[in-house]
Amino acid sequence: MAHQSELIEKDILAYLKSQEEKSLLRFITCGSVDDGKSTLIGRLLWDSKMVFEDQLAALEADSKKVGTQGGAIDYALLLDGLQAEREQGITIDVAYRFFSTDRRKFIVADTPGHEQYTRNMVTGASTAKVAVILVDARKGLLTQTRRHSFLVSLVGIKHIVLAINKMDLIGYDEEKFRAIEADYREFAAPLGFASITALPISALNGDNIIEKSSETAWYQGPTLMHFLETVQVEDDRDQQPFRLPVQWVNRPNLDFRGFCGTVASGTVRPGDEIRVASSGQTSKVARIVTFNGDLNEAVAGQAVTLTLEDEIDISRGDMLTRPEAPPLYTRHPEAHLVWMHDEPLQPGQLYLVKTATGVTPGRVTAVQYAVDVNTLEQKQVSTLGLNEIGLARIELDRPVSFDPYGANRDTGSFILIDRFTNATVAAGMVLSAPDESQRAHLSASDSNPWAPRHITLDAVAATNLNVVDLTEEKGLFILDLAQSIHDYLGKGNRILIRLRDLSQLEPVAQLAYEHELAFEFDRNGDGVSILLFKRGTSPVKGYGDDGTGI
Numbered sequence: 001m002a003h004q005s006e007l008i009e010k011d012i013l014a015y016l017k018s019q020e021e022k023s024l025l026r027f028i029t030c031g032s033v034d035d036g037k038s039t040l041i042g043r044l045l046w047d048s049k050m051v052f053e054d055q056l057a058a059l060e061a062d063s064k065k066v067g068t069q070g071g072a073i074d075y076a077l078l079l080d081g082l083q084a085e086r087e088q089g090i091t092i093d094v095a096y097r098f099f100s101t102d103r104r105k106f107i108v109a110d111t112p113g114h115e116q117y118t119r120n121m122v123t124g125a126s127t128a129k130v131a132v133i134l135v136d137a138r139k140g141l142l143t144q145t146r147r148h149s150f151l152v153s154l155v156g157i158k159h160i161v162l163a164i165n166k167m168d169l170i171g172y173d174e175e176k177f178r179a180i181e182a183d184y185r186e187f188a189a190p191l192g193f194a195s196i197t198a199l200p201i202s203a204l205n206g207d208n209i210i211e212k213s214s215e216t217a218w219y220q221g222p223t224l225m226h227f228l229e230t231v232q233v234e235d236d237r238d239q240q241p242f243r244l245p246v247q248w249v250n251r252p253n254l255d256f257r258g259f260c261g262t263v264a265s266g267t268v269r270p271g272d273e274i275r276v277a278s279s280g281q282t283s284k285v286a287r288i289v290t291f292n293g294d295l296n297e298a299v300a301g302q303a304v305t306l307t308l309e310d311e312i313d314i315s316r317g318d319m320l321t322r323p324e325a326p327p328l329y330t331r332h333p334e335a336h337l338v339w340m341h342d343e344p345l346q347p348g349q350l351y352l353v354k355t356a357t358g359v360t361p362g363r364v365t366a367v368q369y370a371v372d373v374n375t376l377e378q379k380q381v382s383t384l385g386l387n388e389i390g391l392a393r394i395e396l397d398r399p400v401s402f403d404p405y406g407a408n409r410d411t412g413s414f415i416l417i418d419r420f421t422n423a424t425v426a427a428g429m430v431l432s433a434p435d436e437s438q439r440a441h442l443s444a445s446d447s448n449p450w451a452p453r454h455i456t457l458d459a460v461a462a463t464n465l466n467v468v469d470l471t472e473e474k475g476l477f478i479l480d481l482a483q484s485i486h487d488y489l490g491k492g493n494r495i496l497i498r499l500r501d502l503s504q505l506e507p508v509a510q511l512a513y514e515h516e517l518a519f520e521f522d523r524n525g526d527g528v529s530i531l532l533f534k535r536g537t538s539p540v541k542g543y544g545d546d547g548t549g550i
């Protein structure tokens with residue numbers, strides 16, 4: 001490879017070490033057909049000398065053969081590697097390229113611009129931190145520019161480079177550049193980007209790509225490469241609340257019980273208090289075990305095994321967090337879906353929902369609206385077709401831990417899988433859960449998760465009785481309980497939930513419950529009891545105030 005070939009020849013270990021220590025930036029390029037994406041990325045690769053010598057030879061030969069640049073090097077040919085793409089002259093798939101400079105390593109996703117490739121773009125953008133949106137200086141903002149900007153905002157990219165390309169063809173005109181920049185800032189204001197940096201470039205001539213251009217003396221900002229090398233997008237996952245999706249419970253013998261998984265965000269140390277999302281039980285981290293010995297701290301991205309001070313019930317698919325920052329734990333997430341399959345979404349049909357914690361059967365119960373990706377208008381629809389994006393209500397067979405996607409890309413995303421073909425039919429980004437206000441909060445003193453307790457209606461979902469959802473429908477209250485409660489009740493036990501301040505309740509109301517549980521409200525002194533019992537059996541009434549109901 002031409003890149004740093006001296007160091008590679010002289011001291012390969014030093015070269016590898018220098019690569020290892022550099023930070024990595026993933027970015028995506030988007031633009032309409034012929035805006036110059038391939039030329040731009042080809043130039044970045046060329047100038048960073050990340051091109052194999054045989055590729056150089058092939059590029060020179062191809063440039064002569066294809067002849068788009070009159071025999072001079074056509075940088076776009078470096079990128080347009082796919083045969084079909086060369087034949088059609090358009091980019092049809094996501095191409096990931098790696099290059100590095102002295103300061104940083106880069107992975108760039110070159111995605112196709114056409115609307116029918118929306119799913120490819122969403123895929124390419126989902127791991128990127130920066131989007132380079134190309135605009136042809138002669139054309140200004142196009143429908144595609146708006147669509148791409150919406151998509152990158154949807155997948156959580158915060159930093160935008162508005163690369164106004166082909167400046168050579170408008171005589172490096174500052175006024176035209178400023179007008180396009182102003183148009184874009186106005187359009188993008190509601191999309192919530194953290195930064196928008198407009199650059200006047202010519203991918204073909206190399207203006208403001210690596211070196212500052214003498215043609216744009218009026219431009220004081222960074223070159224594209226300088227921006228990419230210096231933009232602050234360091235991994236902020238360590239700053240976020242601790243999340244460990246449990247992938248496996250390791251129980252080699254009776255004395256060891258470890259919970260294995262990759263830290264999705266935050267940090268964890270021995271002695272930290274942790275909470276199990278499904279049951280609300282808490283304990284403290286005893287050890288952080290790894291193949292190379294115990295750690296004093298684990299950070300996002302590390303695969304570890306935690307052992308805890310107490311024997312508490314945790315299984316594969318659970319999520320461990322800090323008690324003060326629990327995730328959503330819900331059967332009913334509301335999420336943006338990008339439909340990726342030819343077969344449209346079938347509301348009510350069972351799909352597999354693959355999240356950070358595992359796979360759960362679930363269905364889309366309703367599509368609230370679809371977004372017209374070109375105008376950003378919402379339209380009423382009942383389903384989503386290929387490349388359509390909408391807000392959907394999901395119903396899962398059992399509650400799952402999520403975060404809103406805006407807070408955590410890893411624990412806030414999922415895919416829908418067709419159960420029969422195994423095809424990925426949609427990508428989902430959790431917005432919220434209707435029961436978000438009723439997130440489970442537990443106090444560490446709640447040592448017995450099964451103990452009945454006095455709670456207010458608002459707090460029903462906040463008890464360690466594992467009520468994860470409480471909804472009211474036509475005067476009936478429907479409680480959604482964690483699986484562990486179902487198991488408990490399955491053993492013939494009954495649970496009393498005593499509610500205070502129930503002036504809004506009918507004295508006695510029957511509740512339907514889909515999991516074969518029945519409920520009754522019963523006025524009881526200053527409060528009302530809800531009696532949960534297995535359908536077909538009768539509730540035991542008259543529980544004492546000391547909560548001896550179980």
Ligand SMILES: Nc1nc2c(ncn2[C@@H]2O[C@H](COP(=O)(O)OP(=O)(O)OP(=O)(O)O)[C@@H](O)[C@H]2O)c(=O)[nH]1
Binds near residue numbers: 038076089091204
């Ligand atoms: N004059 C001029 N031409 C450019 C510039 N950048 C790209 N071009 C030309 O514009 C045409 C399209 O460039 P590509 O890089 O293939 O465009 P693309 O956006 O990758 O296009 P698709 O692969 O079809 O999506 C080619 O003929 C390029 O040589 C530029 O800065 N100035």
